[in-house]
Amino acid sequence: MKVGAPGKPRDPFSAALETLRDQLRNGRLVSGEPLTVTDLAHDLGLSATPIREALSRLAGERLIEDRRGRGYFAPRLDVSDLVELYGLRRLYLTEALAADGESDAIPAPETPDAALPATVQLTQFLDWIVARAGSRALFDAYRQVGERLAPSIRVEPQVFALADELAGLHAALGDRDALASALALLHEARRLRAPDLIRALRAGANIASL
Known part of the structure; x- marks a missing residue:
């Protein structure tokens, strides 16, 4: 290329x-x-x-x-890597929710937009949660985990109903406890189904190499 x-x-x-x-x-x-x-x-x-x-x-x-x-x-992602990385991302998001950030300075994500891929909307939603905490160090650490998770995030639509997850996150806006619970469920689902994500990831890599 x-x-x-x-x-x-x-x-x-x-x-x-x-x-x-x-x-x-x-x-x-x-x-x-x-x-x-x-x-x-x-x-x-x-x-x-x-x-x-x-x-x-x-x-x-x-x-x-x-x-x-x-x-x-090149990195070799396996099940244990995904379990660890999704767990770490959840910790960063939980810390961001607990922070007394600039919630009024950064507008909340708009309702789900069918014109945008669900993976993009979900990433934007999670980015917003961390950005509103107002901590550059936290956001940089969170973004680094996101970069390492990028290949897995790309195949998430093959394993999860992202539109339903997005709807749940949007429904929880304004209620910190409800949003924390929704994020916990989202990340625990990915940790539990890490083997399925790895299989989808490997299949995509094999096709790309043909």
């Missing part, structure tokens, strides 16, 4: 970083495969330097692994 298409950033580092980040989010790099600089440079039509810099940045964000002496490796 070359990165010289219209609309792509001209800066080689930005192009490499954006393309690799998209591949991680889309679940194309989730099997623990080695990320070889020369191979990626050839595939993306870039020199080795921006590829190496992009891999270093992604490793610093803990989105890929830097195995000292062995190189960079």
